[in-house]
Amino acid sequence: MSTVLARQNRLKIVSLLSPAYIWLTVAIFLPLSAMLYFSFLSDVPFGDAEWHYTSENYQAFFQTSTYATLLWKSIKLGLTVTVISVLVGFPCAYVLAKAIKGKSREALFLLVILPFWSNSLVRIFCWAIVLRGNGVLELGLNAILPFEVDVNLMFSTPAIVIGLVHSYLPYVILTSYLALQAIDDNLIDAARSMGANKLTILWRVILPLSLPGLLAGAVLIFVPVVGSFMEPRILGGRVGTYFGTVIEDQFVAVFNWPLGAALSFILLAVVLVILATASPALRRAQT
Amino acid sequence: MADVSVQNVTKTFGSLKALNDVTMHFPDGGFFALLGPSGSGKTTLLRAIAGFIFADSGSIHIGDQSVEHIPVEKRDIGMMFQNYALFPNMTVADNVGFGLRVRKVGAAEERRRVSEALELVQLGQLGDRKPHQLSGGQRQRVALARAIVTNPKVLLLDEPLSALDKSLRVDMQIELKRIQREIGITTIFVTHDQEEALTLSDKIGILRQGTMIQAGPPREVYNNPVDVFTAEFLGEANILTGQSGLALSSGGADIKLPHSATPQSTLAVRPENMSISISEPDGDEISKLPATLVRRIFAGAMATCVLKHNDNTFKVIARDQDIPDLPEGGEIWLSWKPEHTIVVPEGSVGFDPN
Known part of the structure; x- marks a missing residue:
């Protein structure tokens, strides 16, 4: 009886899981394996090119300091964008979850989600129009302010950060919102009844309880931003050389796929190491 | 410790009058129940005393202090919530010590008072546990310890026992x-459980649609309800309304009216004060009424009988062995002593639906 049930259960589990895992295998695991294979070759095994197995692509990272410098620059960019997104997104999520109810919440949510629904390339070029000299931002500011200002953020690090924050802000808002909404309002009332002021409640009750959501959002932002290339390239111009853009170059400009693949896996490894190092500390913070 | 005084408090939410000119005094050190059906304003009144909401008009005093403009975090109250509202991220000791940490009493003093409070609720050993590792009853004790550890002036309980099962609740x-x-703390608690209110409190305030209908010691409110609503809400009552009261005089019924009653008065008799007999009871000094037995519900030591006289339904609660053995549909006599007839004042305050 129980073995029959166990078998039925297993069948159910397999049939529910397999579509996703077959998809992941075909669409992610196989191409990724191919890339890992390429990263150990001297040249792409297409056409009649000569190739042999090598670890040169990985050695290249350590032979010059350029790659490490760029990787560090990308990590700093990732941290900057993550911190700004959290600082901007968490208060927004808090207000949406705790202060606003009904129709206006839906409308405000729509505004948060909107970046998700627009094409990322369109979004970035919109920022280009806003941020360039004589652009929307400069004209707008000069229309309001009594004195002339000169705003040309285009092709600068702030422009890249602005573009990336805009793209990834929804992640931290959504994950924080879900975590904040799960917090029982009675907990806040209870803290108040014990004499706690707003800052104490935020620090001792709300922040610890919403930390899992906040961290999930932060990871969702940090990882792709470290490898980002579109925003740095379009909004950064000359200063927009990052680890991600170098990888992109290897694939679309230099056609050195093995080096691009090797650099990608180094990036993946570094990100995993960062998350693994941070996770014990983060887990402790959650309990 | 302090007394609490609520005077002419009114609070509206939009078009809803949650509290309508409510006045009640809670003397120092007493145990008070606010009782009423859902939507009666009892929780609103508690939250107004706590300081979560501010009344539109009227005054609230805690001790000598007028608190109308003081928010909850400055009122020095202890509160216990229906779902306990323990902080899931903190240990039991940290939960209980939260209010002390806010008051910056110092680590040693905090430890001492937390263990004292946990001793008081008999949870001395569980300080290191997390709330999710506790049973419902234990969580409740933690919530209580947390509410009293700061020595607040008044303890407010919002349906504190409703989440527990019956035996644990008792x-x-x-x-x-x-x-x-x-600890002798002035305690006000909200409940919709009339038995709980009667058991625990020195004084009960009964609310309905935002109005305080009656306030007084449990026995007084139970024995002298000001209106039909109170009579039926606090315990059960067989109501003999004015018109049918006249009709009752026919068909062999003989109801002795108290002095204060007129033939039009509304009368109430508690089910436990009525008795059942097969033959017509003797004696002039007794109210009696012939009726048909509709149903007999056995519940251990006690049994409830549902009876009918003309179109009036009556309920009698008696010891099972005191009820004559009779098939459903049988003819019997209901009787009760004249002093058990309660005259319910007419046109009393609570009866205005607005």
Whole structure:
């Protein structure tokens, strides 16, 4: 009886899981394996090119300091964008979850989600129009302010950060919102009844309880931003050389796929190491 | 410790009058129940005393202090919530010590008072546990310890026992009363459970649609309800309204009216004060009424009988062995002593639906 049930259960589990895992295998695991294979070759095994197995692509990272410098620059960019997104997104999520109810919440949510629904390339070029000299931002500011200002953020690090924050802000808002909404309002009332002021409640009750959501959002932002290339390239111009853009170059400009693949896996490894190092500390913070 | 005084408090939410000119005094050290059906404003009144909401008009005093403009965090109250509202991220000791940490009493003092409070609720050993590792009854004790550890002026309880199962609830009622006596704190609790209110409190305030209908000691409110609503809400009551009261005089019924009653008065008789007999009871000094037995519900020591006289339904609660053995549909006599006839004042305050 129980073995029959166990078998039925297993069948159910397999049939529910397999579509996703077959998809992941075909669409992610196989191409990724191919890339890992390429990263150990001297040249792409297409056409009649000569190739042999090598670890040169990985050695290249350590032979010059350029790659490490760029990787560090990308990590700093990732941290900057993550911190700004959290600082901007968490208060927004808090207000949406705790202060606003009904129709206006839906409308405000729509505004948060909107970046998700627009094409990322369109979004970035919109920022280009806003941020360039004589652009929307400069004209707008000069229309309001009594004195002339000169705003040309285009092709600068702030422009890249602005573009990336805009793209990834929804992640931290959504994950924080879900975590904040799960917090029982009675907990806040209870803290108040014990004499706690707003800052104490935020620090001792709300922040610890919403930390899992906040961290999930932060990871969702940090990882792709470290490898980002579109925003740095379009909004950064000359200063927009990052680890991600170098990888992109290897694939679309230099056609050195093995080096691009090797650099990608180094990036993946570094990100995993960062998350693994941070996770014990983060887990402790959650309990 | 302090007394609490609520005077002419009114609070509206939009078009809803949640509290309508409510006045009640809660003397120092007493145990008080606010009782009413859902939507009666009892929780609103508690939250107004706590300071979560501010009344539109009227005054609230805690001790000598007028608190209308003081928010909850400055009122020095202890509050216990229906779902306990323990901080899931903190240990039991940290939960209980939260209010002390806010008041910056110092680590040693905090440890001492937390263990004292946990001793008081008999949870001395569980300080290191997390709330999710506790049973419902234990969580409730933690919530109580947390509410009293700061020595607040008044303890407010919002349906504190409603999430517990029946046997645990009775244990906790006794426990709650013991602890309240021990520390002598003025305690106000909200409940919709009339039995709980009668058991625990020195004084009951009955609310309906935002209006305080009656306030007084449990026995007084039970024996002299000001209107039909109170009579039926607090315990059960067989109501003999004015018009049918006249009709009742026919068909062999003989109801002795108290002095204060007119033939049009509304009368109420508690089900436990009526008795059932097969033959017509003797004696001039007794109210009696012939009726048909509709149903007999056995519930252990006690049994409930549903009876009918003309179109009036009556309920009688008696010891099972005191009820004559009779098939459903049988003819019997209902009787009760004249002093058990309660005259319910007419046109009393609570009866205005607005």
